[in-house]
Amino acid sequence: METKVTTLNNPLILALDVSGKEAKKVLEELSLGIDIFKIGSRLFTEVGPDCVSWVNKRDKKVFLDLKFHDIPLTVSESCRNAARMGVWGFTMHASGGSAMMRQAADAVRDESERLGVSKPYLFAVTVLTSFSDGDLNETGVSGSALDQVQRLAILAKQCGMDGVVASGNEIEPIRKVCDENFLLVVPGIRFESDGKKDDQKRTISPKEAMRLGANYLVVGRPILNQKDRQSAAQKILQEIR
Numbered sequence: 001m002e003t004k005v006t007t008l009n010n011p012l013i014l015a016l017d018v019s020g021k022e023a024k025k026v027l028e029e030l031s032l033g034i035d036i037f038k039i040g041s042r043l044f045t046e047v048g049p050d051c052v053s054w055v056n057k058r059d060k061k062v063f064l065d066l067k068f069h070d071i072p073l074t075v076s077e078s079c080r081n082a083a084r085m086g087v088w089g090f091t092m093h094a095s096g097g098s099a100m101m102r103q104a105a106d107a108v109r110d111e112s113e114r115l116g117v118s119k120p121y122l123f124a125v126t127v128l129t130s131f132s133d134g135d136l137n138e139t140g141v142s143g144s145a146l147d148q149v150q151r152l153a154i155l156a157k158q159c160g161m162d163g164v165v166a167s168g169n170e171i172e173p174i175r176k177v178c179d180e181n182f183l184l185v186v187p188g189i190r191f192e193s194d195g196k197k198d199d200q201k202r203t204i205s206p207k208e209a210m211r212l213g214a215n216y217l218v219v220g221r222p223i224l225n226q227k228d229r230q231s232a233a234q235k236i237l238q239e240i241r
């Protein structure tokens with residue numbers, strides 16, 4: 001049984017990279033304009049699985065970004081747990097390899113069918129947007145981040161992932177090697193006019209990322225660090241609609 005969920009109309013994913021107390025406030029403030037909230041390791045290690053319920057209770061979707069990277073059994077069982085939590089999608093590192101990704105994809109399909117629920121999207125993280133070519137080379141991977149992203153995107157697709165997380169600079173090169181149904185999630189979103197990259201190195205503006213064919217944009221600090229988060233979110237939404 002094919003159990004795919006449909007792509008949502010609103011491509012903006014807000015990263016809840018804040019404390020538990022602040023996350024509740026952000027959910028209250030921004031629930032009108034945003035459909036998907038990203039829960040990463042910071043919030044999850046403070047609050048635990050309850051933060052997934054906070055989002056689900058508001059009829060919003062959870063993008064669980066715990067970036068699994070471990071032996072195939074550990075990852076596939078963690079993926080089963082994520083499927084049981086009722087998340088919209090979640091992440092693992094493509095560099096965890098083909099056996100890990102294949103076993104994870106099988107486990108999620110199996111668990112979703114067993115529960116009779118929609119299968120969450122599986123996204124493989126390629127190369128972190130905080131990495132430059134030099135940062136990547138330091139880890140023993142030669143060549144450019146772009147080459148590595150393309151290589152990992154092909155592998156992720158072959159191993160049953162629904163899409164990848166990559167920077168805006170890699171959207172077109174990925175589209176050349178993976179079909180248009182393969183989902184592209186793009187973090188490292190910054191406005192050129194701000195000139196503020198924080199720890200991100202491979203950045204792109206929201207408008208340009210959408211023009212190049214991103215399916216979803218992940219945004220944290222450009223919204224969270226603004227005094228008026230509502231209008232910061234609206235500004236991005238206006239740019240991409």
Ligand code: C5P
Binds near residue numbers: 165188
């Ligand atoms: O604050 P900022 O918009 O830079 O946050 C980007 C978010 O996207 C963070 O939560 C980070 O964990 C996530 N992310 C990323 N690069 C990836 C994958 C996820 O920045 N390759």
